[in-house]
Amino acid sequence: MPTGIIESLDHEARGITRCDGKTVFVEGALPGETVDYATYRRKPSYDLARTLRVLEPSPDRVTPLCPHFGVCGGCSMQHLDPVAQVAAKQRLLEDNLRHLGRIAAEQLYAPIYGQPWGYRYRARLSVRLVVKKGGVLVGFHEKRSSYVADMRQCEILPPHLSAMLLPLRELIGKMSIRDRLPQIEVAVGERVTALVLRILESPSATDEDLLRDFADRHGVVFYLQPQGPATAWRFYPLDGPRLSYLLPDFAVEHFFSPTEFTQVNHAINRVLVRRALALLDPRPGDRVGDMFCGLGNFTLPIARSGARVLGVEGSAELVRLAAENAAANGLEDRAEYRVANLFTATPETLAALGHFDKMLIDPPREGALELVKSLGADGPQRIVYISCSPATLARDAAILVTQKNYRLRGTGVVNMFPNTSHVESIALFERTSNQVSNNENTTLS
Known part of the structure; x- marks a missing residue:
């Protein structure tokens, strides 16, 4: 089990150390720390590794807020103090x-x-039917994997969206197209939250009733997207406010559709x-x-x-x-x-x-x-x-x-x-x- 002293962070927030003249990128390690690590991939000029034990922690190390940190691939810096994160990014620039x-x-x-939490107003969530894990999973991919993380909450999503992850799993698990719905795109506006369901097969009449009931109970708008982003259409409710975001300093309101790029x-x-x-x-x-x-x-x-x-x-x-x-x-x-x-x-x-x-x-x-x-x-x-x-x-x-x-x-x-x-x-x-x-x-x- 090799031990290394971490010199700095790379552009993916991995710690950098040296071993026998070779650069080693260590996931979960912070500058100034001494860590035991395990190599999981060797390349001619560098190795990739993960932290096994922190022997001398950085004063900037904090306890990650999210219980899925380390498994979910959505975040890589939750173990670093938010102010120190900004300083590290400035150094990288x-x-x-x-x-x-x-x-x-x-x-x-x-x-x-x-604010470091609850900020992500745009997200693309993967959906998978995994019988071995009890049904449908909704969330981000696991780290270094195509598997969907078994997420029950997400601290970077707005609280109302984080609280919707488990109900979404339950909803899709009841639908006839549960294995034909690979993705949910999320967009939060000033007055409405939109969920775009990427569907590979048309929902049944019962599925549609389930979607309408969910939308009414959770105050969201469902879009259905059968093919590319341009094919997304508003399914329910048909009326109500449009997605938009405000720039109050300039008295500007931007209207957008849920599949168009806007800042998250x-x-x-x-x-x-x-x-x-x-x-x-x-x-x-x-x-x-x-x-x-x-x-x-x-x-x-x-x-x-x-x-x-x-x-x-x-x-x-x-x-x-x-x-x-x-x-x-x-x-x-x-x-x-x-x-x-x-x-x-x-x-x-x-x-x-x-x-x-x-x-x-x-x-x-x-x-x-x-x-x-x-x-x-x-x-x-x-x-x-x-x-x-x-x-x-x-x-x-x-x-x-x-x-x-x-x-x-x-x-x-x-x-x-x-x-x-x-x-x-x-x-x-x-x-x-x-x-x-x-x-x-x-x-x-």
Whole structure:
């Protein structure tokens, strides 16, 4: 049984130690700890292991709140104090900028974080009929497994959803299609909770009665999804409020359907939008580009500032819905949208969108490589970049700083997913001259 001293955490919140010159990633171990561990997978350059016993615990180690921690794969950091989680994510962001991008920010922003529990307003729950475990299971997958965890509660879901896990198991166990219903997608709005049942077979009349009774008793709306996300339709009740979330600082309400992407953490999203707008500083007379705009999470607040904004998104359906949201909020005169594949952007396709004084970039994990490479000499004076991957942010930031004459003014983490290893961040870039003064310290040799 090997023993190791943990040096740091990797991007999946595993402890890092060394054994005979080889890196070992140890699940459940924290920096500064001495642990006994067992290796479960060996690779030529590294090993994967799990903690067996903590000999010298970190002062930041806490007792996980969830009884399923260690089995369920939904969270990996519940054993680390929430404030220490944020600090670890900030270090990971800085390390990626330093080692992958060879740059450093001029300023580190105060991290954005909030309540560590009950925050997940979007979730995709797996469903399995497992006779050996007494019937239907509803929950996240087990760690390193395709099996569904035997969950009776979930501390990161809102309390009313956590309390619904066992009733959902009972409901589906009574249905004729219990083995033909592999997934439930959950979306919580301001006034309604939607449950989207992925069905491989149409429910019977008795099944439909069971769903209606459950919806009435638990105050939810059921959608049925026979194929892809676009096929989801509202089953019951047919009337009532739509899904939406509010950005009260900007008097904006976003309407959405349960299969469309929205931020999972509504409280943190409000703070994130507020900071993004403060850094971007859109003003009347500015023309702003909102790249990878989705439903307009940032587009409409930018428009509310008085600036003119063009939201660009690859999905025609999202652009249609974003335009509807602009009209619903009375902002259609200042917010327009266009369909474009930003992953294949070129200087010519970007120029065709017109000049932008400022730009907000909010890409998926793949980042915005072709977009930032396509920025020309008349590019926006200021760019706010929202990232869900420190590695692709570092890559894109290096291009902006070393090739496009921007300064990385500041960056900081956004703890959108507490108790998980997911790192979201925000960065501000400002265009500078070709000559950067020696004290700006934005590139590392």
